[in-house]
Amino acid sequence: MFRNFRLTCTALMMATVAAPLSAEVLRWSSQGDIVTFDPYAHTESFTASVIHHVYEPLVRRSETLSIEPALATSWEIVEPTRWRFTLREGVTFHNGNAFNADDVVTSIERLLHPDARARGNLSTVTGIEKVDDMTVDFLMAGPYPLLLNDLSGIFIMDKEWLEENDAVLPGNITTGVTSFASTNANGTGPFVLDSYQPDVGTIMSANPNWWDTPKHNLTSIEFRPITSDATRVAALLSGELDMIAPVPLQDIARLEASDGFSVIQEPALRLIFLGFNYRDELHAMPGQPNPLKDERVRKALWHAIDHDSLRDKIMRGKSRTVGILVAPPVPGYSAEADVPLPYDPKGAKALLAEAGFADGFSTKLDCPNDRYINDEQICVAVKAFWERIGLTVDLNTESRSTYFPKVDKGETDAYMLGWATLPAMDGFSVLRAILATRDGNSGGNNPNGLSDPRIDELNQLAAVELDEDKRRAMLTEALTIARDKAYFLPLHQQPVAWAIRDGVAVPQFPDEYVRLWFANVN
Amino acid sequence: MVGILISRLIQAITVMLTVTAIAFLMFRFVGDPVQLMSREDASVEEKEELRARLGLDQPVYVQYARFIGRVVQGDLGMSFRNQREVATLIAEKAPATLELVLIATTLSLLIGIPLGVYSALHPNGVLSRAIQGVSLVGISVPTFVTGILLILVFAVSFRLLPSFGRGQTVDLGWWTTGFLTWSGIKALILPGITLALYSLTLIMRLVRSEMIDILSTDYIRFARARGLPERYIIFRLALRNALLPVITVTGLQVGSLIAFAIVTETVFQWPGLGLLFMQAVIFVDIPVMTSYLLLVGLVFVTINTIVDLLYVVVDPRLRARAA
Amino acid sequence: MKTGTIRRKRLPMPPYVMAAALVGLAIILAAILSPLISPVDPTDNASFNLIDAELPPSWLEGGDPRYLLGTDNQGRDLLSAILYGARISILIGAGAVLLAATIGVSLGLLAGYLGGWVDALVMRIADVFLSLPTILLALLVAGIARAVIPDADSVFWAPIILIAAIGINEWVQYARTVRAATMVEASRDYVRAVRIMGLPMPSILFRHILPNVIGPILVISTINLAAAVLTEATLSFLGVGMPPDYPSLGTLIRIGNEYAFSGIWWITVFPAVTLVSLVLATNITGDWLRDRFNPKLRGSK
Numbered sequence A: 001m002f003r004n005f006r007l008t009c010t011a012l013m014m015a016t017v018a019a020p021l022s023a024e025v026l027r028w029s030s031q032g033d034i035v036t037f038d039p040y041a042h043t044e045s046f047t048a049s050v051i052h053h054v055y056e057p058l059v060r061r062s063e064t065l066s067i068e069p070a071l072a073t074s075w076e077i078v079e080p081t082r083w084r085f086t087l088r089e090g091v092t093f094h095n096g097n098a099f100n101a102d103d104v105v106t107s108i109e110r111l112l113h114p115d116a117r118a119r120g121n122l123s124t125v126t127g128i129e130k131v132d133d134m135t136v137d138f139l140m141a142g143p144y145p146l147l148l149n150d151l152s153g154i155f156i157m158d159k160e161w162l163e164e165n166d167a168v169l170p171g172n173i174t175t176g177v178t179s180f181a182s183t184n185a186n187g188t189g190p191f192v193l194d195s196y197q198p199d200v201g202t203i204m205s206a207n208p209n210w211w212d213t214p215k216h217n218l219t220s221i222e223f224r225p226i227t228s229d230a231t232r233v234a235a236l237l238s239g240e241l242d243m244i245a246p247v248p249l250q251d252i253a254r255l256e257a258s259d260g261f262s263v264i265q266e267p268a269l270r271l272i273f274l275g276f277n278y279r280d281e282l283h284a285m286p287g288q289p290n291p292l293k294d295e296r297v298r299k300a301l302w303h304a305i306d307h308d309s310l311r312d313k314i315m316r317g318k319s320r321t322v323g324i325l326v327a328p329p330v331p332g333y334s335a336e337a338d339v340p341l342p343y344d345p346k347g348a349k350a351l352l353a354e355a356g357f358a359d360g361f362s363t364k365l366d367c368p369n370d371r372y373i374n375d376e377q378i379c380v381a382v383k384a385f386w387e388r389i390g391l392t393v394d395l396n397t398e399s400r401s402t403y404f405p406k407v408d409k410g411e412t413d414a415y416m417l418g419w420a421t422l423p424a425m426d427g428f429s430v431l432r433a434i435l436a437t438r439d440g441n442s443g444g445n446n447p448n449g450l451s452d453p454r455i456d457e458l459n460q461l462a463a464v465e466l467d468e469d470k471r472r473a474m475l476t477e478a479l480t481i482a483r484d485k486a487y488f489l490p491l492h493q494q495p496v497a498w499a500i501r502d503g504v505a506v507p508q509f510p511d512e513y514v515r516l517w518f519a520n521v522n
Numbered sequence B: 001m002v003g004i005l006i007s008r009l010i011q012a013i014t015v016m017l018t019v020t021a022i023a024f025l026m027f028r029f030v031g032d033p034v035q036l037m038s039r040e041d042a043s044v045e046e047k048e049e050l051r052a053r054l055g056l057d058q059p060v061y062v063q064y065a066r067f068i069g070r071v072v073q074g075d076l077g078m079s080f081r082n083q084r085e086v087a088t089l090i091a092e093k094a095p096a097t098l099e100l101v102l103i104a105t106t107l108s109l110l111i112g113i114p115l116g117v118y119s120a121l122h123p124n125g126v127l128s129r130a131i132q133g134v135s136l137v138g139i140s141v142p143t144f145v146t147g148i149l150l151i152l153v154f155a156v157s158f159r160l161l162p163s164f165g166r167g168q169t170v171d172l173g174w175w176t177t178g179f180l181t182w183s184g185i186k187a188l189i190l191p192g193i194t195l196a197l198y199s200l201t202l203i204m205r206l207v208r209s210e211m212i213d214i215l216s217t218d219y220i221r222f223a224r225a226r227g228l229p230e231r232y233i234i235f236r237l238a239l240r241n242a243l244l245p246v247i248t249v250t251g252l253q254v255g256s257l258i259a260f261a262i263v264t265e266t267v268f269q270w271p272g273l274g275l276l277f278m279q280a281v282i283f284v285d286i287p288v289m290t291s292y293l294l295l296v297g298l299v300f301v302t303i304n305t306i307v308d309l310l311y312v313v314v315d316p317r318l319r320a321r322a323a
Numbered sequence C: 001m002k003t004g005t006i007r008r009k010r011l012p013m014p015p016y017v018m019a020a021a022l023v024g025l026a027i028i029l030a031a032i033l034s035p036l037i038s039p040v041d042p043t044d045n046a047s048f049n050l051i052d053a054e055l056p057p058s059w060l061e062g063g064d065p066r067y068l069l070g071t072d073n074q075g076r077d078l079l080s081a082i083l084y085g086a087r088i089s090i091l092i093g094a095g096a097v098l099l100a101a102t103i104g105v106s107l108g109l110l111a112g113y114l115g116g117w118v119d120a121l122v123m124r125i126a127d128v129f130l131s132l133p134t135i136l137l138a139l140l141v142a143g144i145a146r147a148v149i150p151d152a153d154s155v156f157w158a159p160i161i162l163i164a165a166i167g168i169n170e171w172v173q174y175a176r177t178v179r180a181a182t183m184v185e186a187s188r189d190y191v192r193a194v195r196i197m198g199l200p201m202p203s204i205l206f207r208h209i210l211p212n213v214i215g216p217i218l219v220i221s222t223i224n225l226a227a228a229v230l231t232e233a234t235l236s237f238l239g240v241g242m243p244p245d246y247p248s249l250g251t252l253i254r255i256g257n258e259y260a261f262s263g264i265w266w267i268t269v270f271p272a273v274t275l276v277s278l279v280l281a282t283n284i285t286g287d288w289l290r291d292r293f294n295p296k297l298r299g300s301k
Helices: A002-018 A045-051 A101-112 A117-122 A147-151 A159-164 A229-237 A249-257 A295-303 A307-314 A345-354 A375-388 A400-408 A428-435 A453-464 A468-484 B002-029 B033-037 B044-053 B060-072 B086-121 B126-140 B143-157 B182-215 B218-225 B230-268 B273-283 B286-314 B316-322 C015-032 C078-114 C116-130 C134-148 C157-186 C189-196 C201-237 C249-257 C266-293
Strands: A025-029 A059-061 A067-069 A072-079 A082-087 A125-132 A135-140 A191-197 A201-206 A220-223 A261-276 A362-368 A392-398 A414-419 A489-501 B170-172 B175-177
Touching: A025 A229, A067 A072, A082 A101, A101 A117, A101 A125, A101 A135, A101 A159, A117 A147, A229 A249, A229 A489, A229 B143, A249 A261, A249 A489, A261 A375, A295 A345, A295 A489, A307 A375, A307 A489, A362 A375, A362 A400, A375 A392, A375 A414, A392 A400, A400 B273, A414 A428, A428 A453, A428 A468, A453 A468, B002 B060, B002 B286, B002 C116, B086 B126, B086 B175, B086 B182, B086 B230, B086 B273, B086 B286, B126 B182, B126 C266, B143 B182, B143 B230, B143 C201, B143 C249, B182 B218, B182 B230, B218 B230, B230 B273, B230 B286, B230 C134, B273 B286, B273 C134, B286 C134, C015 C078, C015 C266, C078 C116, C078 C157, C078 C201, C078 C249, C078 C266, C116 C157, C134 C157, C134 C201, C157 C201, C189 C201, C201 C249, C201 C266, C249 C266
Parallel strands: A025 A220, A362 A392, A362 A414
Antiparallel strands: A059 A067, A072 A082, A082 A135, A125 A135, A191 A201, A201 A220, A261 A414, A261 A489, B170 B175
16 A cells, blocks of 8 residues: 555656756766676776666665665565565556565575676575565574675576576676676666666666655766766866766865866775785895784884875875775764874884884885875875885886786785775674784785784674674774774875865765765756 | 789788687687686686687697687677677777877878978978978977867866866767867867877878979979979979878878877777777776777788778889889 | 989988987987986885875976976986886887897798798798787787786886887898898808808808898897887786886886876876877988888989
């Protein structure tokens, strides 16, 4: 009954609202293109955010980023390892097929296939069972508090469409499978994919049959990737675009001074920090003991950095200096631990001397130059700060495509990393992926031998703790240990900064996702 | 004639074989393909299986033969970056680059030849010197600087022309063209000029030096002595002969322009082969890099061969020598 | 018509060539002597501070007399950064030319002197190189190097890779010129005589043949230097050049380009002007030298 009523309402609103609106097109640009339209063939958050306009998950993030029902309307924990989801009725895919349990089962099985690049996004799920046409059970290896968080990033595909187009297997270069789904899409989302040409653009139009009430007034979206910062800003200024995300920080002043444009910004969840090598020797000094294993040395490196200049000059006052590895809204955050070590080059030198490195030492510093805001400039500045306390820093900046594999292989001494705890938005992702010793599922982003027994213990405990308060206390304890021992050197929380032309209203989110189903254009 | 044809073809094939060999070596030895293509946690057996499936357990010459076999069939492998067939990617991107090169070549011929003729006829005139000077500046300013200046002036300040992309394109079967829409034509102008500047200077200087050369030959002196009209001498006798090397150079320039478009396409986000290749270099996407190399090599060799043969057809002296 | 007749046998250096040559020499000298003459050493971390970043040139409002041309985004003195950057650009350009000349001259001498299959082989290799445009080959070398060398972007490897990437292109011109000249010289009586006397080949090549081809080599080198500096800038612009902590002129322009709309124009304009002046001066000089040395262009038969 209720559902029918709502559908009617939606239909009525569509009829009344859609009619007077002419073509409301939102043209926007970012620095990179999406890598594929196949939701399971990538692990990039930017690609996921664009795909999200077309595909939807079982549960989604609301405008306040809380988790709310999407393709599933309700769920219950049948047993700690079996979660039951009731699916939304009356939803259709863009090709007209009805949405039901078979689609969810096929999607999850496709995701769990060994060839799916994104299967790590749902690592605790071992299987899925269809209960009836509108009910499915997720089976898990053990109790797991964050299943909903994980599911909010898992998009549901259409079983019949996958079968018709021979795309049941995820695209993968190892198996030589190019999937129809990597350049075409058929979801249930607010927008329908009209065309996708790599490096040229992606065009979507509003889905008139969307199950939810649209909060946007768009008729279509044109996404055009532009690599060069200058060209992207030029295209906005010349009226060829309505929005650029992100806007280069150095151009904010100019855009704010220009008529007809404004810059919108807020703090992102993403924290930028430097990681260290914890092996027996540094790559820069083979055959000698690794100074970075000494807590005093790591603290000296922290004291050496003038965070205020970094923020005011390179980040143009748009960042927030931090002392902990998660942002304030994320579970596990603690204001007491969020205190950076102060800028104190003399103290830094004293600490180095105390540790036996009065004459400094040599280290590598590896950074991406196209991943985080002003990443390359930050590292050039860090190199200078460190060299001023006596180190010799061999700086290497490169594209993310070659940088991250290198970090993964542990070929670095000090390296830059940004972490936004996505898609879970929970401090556990820092604990599990970055702080815990690399072993099985843990320490996926801890390639350089960091190992702390108490942190590992907390990692095991928090993973299965269903009491939220206790769980958060464990996360905070682990993050505080990391801060007190300076296992990482947190730099700042970076901003989400976009530029829009007047007449565009679009909400921003700390996870840096672009969610244009909340956008309005006049 | 036939002899020249055969020797040119043999030469072309040798060059192409060498280029494929370089491409093959890159594909095979730059970065272990197995390492690049398998998952991080792939087991040793999985990797061995992949090695066998890719034929990497065969002797190198067998692999090379197979590589050529695949390339001849148009199978260029799969892009590491976006997991699609390289052949498809190239087919998608080629029209954008070729239209840009066509515009640039046309522009440089239309402007370069008259300027070259003029400065040959008036070698010490003020205007000639000015043209010479500007042409030197032209080859001394990096393309990316020119491109950004053009964007600043025509896209941002005057809002006359688009700053990026191809505008509206029209699909003609497998070819997409920007010539059929107003926005497509406007989008071609700035990148077209930027790219043309590179070959314009070259053609202008070539026409000038060839003209000077020919105008001082006995042949022209005789023509003058016979009192033939000056227009006839300059345009029918001199320019016609001067254009021979221009044909060659313009032809050879097409290959260079395709490659040089890399810079222009990066500045203007022009979705062509150059942008594709540049991203492949940054992402170490070996299959795309090798394919691009093969393609440019092929274009170069083909044009080179055609130009050489044209030469033989057009220039009676060469024909006589061959006979 | 007067075309053929007014061109003189010996061209005196016109004033604008003189001026260009002087400007070129001045920039090259300033660059080479940059450790002595530049206000500070921009690679020395004690010489700059992030707090001073993006100060305008000293004559503008907010400028600081310590920084004549202002500072860059890291607070480095821009004038010093440009001088040091020019030094790196010129060293890479000169290194590339030297590499090309060495390969080209050696292969050209061998091909011209020995003839036969050596000649055929060298010329076929030259054909292959001619069929690959400069910028493409340079990017390929840079791309391969990045795949093979883990720290390809470091201050140690980047210049080596750049020199190799740029230098590997230009040798063909040298080889062709030297080969042609060598063939002519090798058939002369004095070389035959020296050969019969049993002088070793290297000695014949270097003592008797090389001196005769020095002129064209210099001309090619001058023009190639301009091209090499430009290619280096282009590679840096495309992101495969010198690292940001040891910037060349191209890297400075690449970094500055990101500020094209921010009003901080000096970061990109001054390095760009320096680069264009250097290349233009070299080109004008090279052009004139070519006209002088190349009898064909002089129009005398």
